[in-house]
Amino acid sequence: MTVKLLIERGLFETISALISNDRIVYYDLSPHHDKSQVGEIHFARVSQFSDNMDAAFVELAAQKPALLLARNCPDPDSASQNTTIRHKITEGQRLLVQVIKDAKDDKAMEVSALPTIDGHLLSYKPLSQGVQFPKGKIAAEIRSQLQALLDPIGGRFLIRSRAGTESIDAIYREGQSCPLYTPDAPAEEDSVEL
Numbered sequence: 508m509t510v511k512l513l514i515e516r517g518l519f520e521t522i523s524a525l526i527s528n529d530r531i532v533y534y535d536l537s538p539h540h541d542k543s544q545v546g547e548i549h550f551a552r553v554s555q556f557s558d559n560m561d562a563a564f565v566e567l568a569a570q571k572p573a574l575l576l577a578r579n580c581p582d583p584d585s586a587s588q589n590t591t592i593r594h595k596i597t598e599g600q601r602l603l604v605q606v607i608k609d610a611k612d613d614k615a616m617e618v619s620a621l622p623t624i625d626g627h628l629l630s631y632k633p634l635s636q637g638v639q640f641p642k643g644k645i646a647a648e649i650r651s652q653l654q655a656l657l658d659p660i661g662g663r664f665l666i667r668s669r670a671g672t673e674s675i676d677a678i679y680r681e682g683q684s685c686p687l688y689t690p691d692a693p694a695e696e697d698s699v700e701l
Contacts, residue, residue: 532627544606548622551575551604553596563592565604565618572615575604579619581634596620603633624685628670628678631685635663644671657682 511526525533551565554572563580564572577592596602608617624631638654645653645666656679657664664685670678 543609544616545609546625547606548624549604549606549618551602551618553598553600553602555598556593558591558593561592563596564615565602567604567616567618570616571610573604573606573610573618574615575602575618575620579607579617579621581621626681626685628667628673628681630665630667631682632663632665633661633685636661637663639663639665641666641668641671644668649675653678660685 509528513522513524513526515522519538521535521537523533523535523537524531549567551567551573553563553575554566556563560574561577563575565575566572575592575596577590577595580592580595582590582595602620603622604618604620605622606616607619610616621632621634624633638657640650640653652675653666656675660682662685664682666678
C-alpha cells in the first residue's frame with residue numbers, strides 16, 4: 508500500500524491531495540485569504556466565565572479568546588442533567604478544543620471540547636466510548652469483529668457508510684492511526700495539526 512501527500516502552494520491558494528494506491532482519497536483547495544479555521548484542534552486554557560451565556564472564554568495560542576458553550580463541553584458526572592459550565596471545567600484548566608465556528612465581525616470564534624477527527628472510513632471522538640455502525644451497511648459478523656478490534660483502542664468510532672466496501676484490515680488500520688488523547692496529559696505544544 509502506497510500513500511502520498513501532495514501539496515502545491517500557489518500565489519492565491521494551496522492545493523492538497525492524499526493519494527492511496529493511486530486513488531485520491533482526500534482533496535482540499537484552500538484560498539490564502541479568509542482561511543477558515545473550522546476543524547482545527549488546539550490546546551486552550553480557560554481564561555474566564557460568562558454566567559449569563561453559560562459559557563467560558565478560552566485562550567488559544569496567539570489568537571483572540573474563543574467561546575466555549577456548556578453544551579459543547581463534556582460533563583465529568585454523566586448522571587447529572589443541566590450542569591452549568593462552572594461544574595464542568597475550572598479557570599486555568601487546559602483543554603483540547605476544536606474550532607466549530609469562525610470569528611465573524613465582533614463575535615468570537617466558537618470551539619467545542621468534544622473534538623471529532625474525520626477520516627476516510629471512520630470518525631473518531633477521543634472523549635467518548637464505543638463503536639457506531641451505519642444502518643444496514645455492514646454485516647453482523649463484520650460488526651462484531653470490528654467491535655472487538657476497535658474497542659481496545661479507546662474513544663468512540665463512527666464507521667462511515669463507505670467502509671462497507673472496505674476490508675476489516677483497512678478499517679482497523681485507520682482506527683489504529685487515530686491519535687489517543689488523555690485529558691490529564693501535559694501539553695507539549697499550544698496547537699496540534701492533524
